[in-house]
Amino acid sequence: MRSIALTNQKGGVAKTTTTVNLGACLAQMGKKVLLVDLDPQGNLSSWLGIDIHNLERSMYNIFLEEVYFEEILAKTCIENMAIAPSNIALAGVERILAHEKGRDLILKKRLSLVADNYDYVLLDCPPSLGLITINALTFVKEVFVPLETKVLALNGLVTLMNTVQVVRERLNHNLEVTGIIACRFDGRTNLSNEVYNQIKERFKEKVFNTIIRENTRLAECPVSGKPITLYAPDSTGAADYTSLANEVAERETNSKTRH
Ligand SMILES: Nc1ncnc2c1ncn2[C@@H]1O[C@H](COP(=O)(O)OP(=O)(O)OP(=O)(O)O)[C@@H](O)[C@H]1O
Ligand SMILES: [Mg+2]
Numbered sequence: 001m002r003s004i005a006l007t008n009q010k011g012g013v014a015k016t017t018t019t020v021n022l023g024a025c026l027a028q029m030g031k032k033v034l035l036v037d038l039d040p041q042g043n044l045s046s047w048l049g050i051d052i053h054n055l056e057r058s059m060y061n062i063f064l065e066e067v068y069f070e071e072i073l074a075k076t077c078i079e080n081m082a083i084a085p086s087n088i089a090l091a092g093v094e095r096i097l098a099h100e101k102g103r104d105l106i107l108k109k110r111l112s113l114v115a116d117n118y119d120y121v122l123l124d125c126p127p128s129l130g131l132i133t134i135n136a137l138t139f140v141k142e143v144f145v146p147l148e149t150k151v152l153a154l155n156g157l158v159t160l161m162n163t164v165q166v167v168r169e170r171l172n173h174n175l176e177v178t179g180i181i182a183c184r185f186d187g188r189t190n191l192s193n194e195v196y197n198q199i200k201e202r203f204k205e206k207v208f209n210t211i212i213r214e215n216t217r218l219a220e221c222p223v224s225g226k227p228i229t230l231y232a233p234d235s236t237g238a239a240d241y242t243s244l245a246n247e248v249a250e251r252e253t254n255s256k257t258r259h
Contacts, residue, residue, distance in 0.1 A: 003121045003140040011127035013148040014183035016043045019124040024227030025245030027081040031119040037086040039126040045085035049225040052087040060089040069114040094131045107135035137167040144179040149195040183212040210244040
């Protein structure tokens with residue numbers, strides 16, 4: 001089992017787009033995939049057709065009650081891929097747990113019980129480095145950072161790396177940033193190329209060779225209720241996420257030998 005948090009405290013960098021489409025491509029390769037929606041916006045859940053306004057149980061219950069993952073999981077249109085959904089209720093969790101002892105370990109405690117049923121557990125983090133993201137980082141071994149290559153945002157990246165370091169020292173010795181994903185790449189602009197080169201220079205082999213290009217089909221995809229490989233199989237978006245999934249899977253052996 002590989003556990004991966006898709007994290008970047010900056011909003012709108014393609015965390016959710018990458019979680020859905022990477023997850024779907026891995027599932028279509030025959031892997032068993034669990035997606036965990038950790039964002040109160042519930043974008044991942046609505047993308048996969050879940051009515052987030054009428055959820056009986058969700059990640060909110062996982063954080064605040066003695067509820068098992070099996071009780072909240074939903075199926076998706078991809079056979080091997082399940083989702084643990086969220087909605088706006090999750091926004092209250094940080095405040096309710098603010099002074100609770102062991103609050104950083106709740107997700108790990110619950111998710112560890114089911115994680116080994118899957119080949120990949122992908123966690124779609126909210127755009128913040130608050131309690132929910134810390135819970136994700138306490139559970140996973142790997143962090144993937146989607147970056148929007150349209151803007152130079154290395155400062156934010158430094159803050160994220162520092163947070164990962166603190167969590168590694170205090171809560172999770174296995175934690176490592178293993179992948180940086182260049183997203184929303186617009187090859188017509190010098191800026192996208194410049195940002196990609198800078199990231200590559202700074203983070204070297206951590207940066208995936210696959211670049212996710214800006215693609216209208218990807219932007220339309222959430223309302224279709226499907227991942228890009230089903231919505232627009234011939235699009236550059238589908239090609240890019242398939243290529244990313246291949247690269248991720250190729251690194252499986254490396255990650256096995258590392259841990
Ligand atoms: N390669 C792409 N081409 C075109 N549009 C894209 C691409 N990737 C993402 N988008 C669009 O960019 C917007 C932000 O993407 P997404 O919601 O995945 O980001 P996010 O990091 O999850 O955002 P948030 O921080 O709000 O959770 C969405 O409207 C999405 O459709
Ligand atoms: Mg998102």
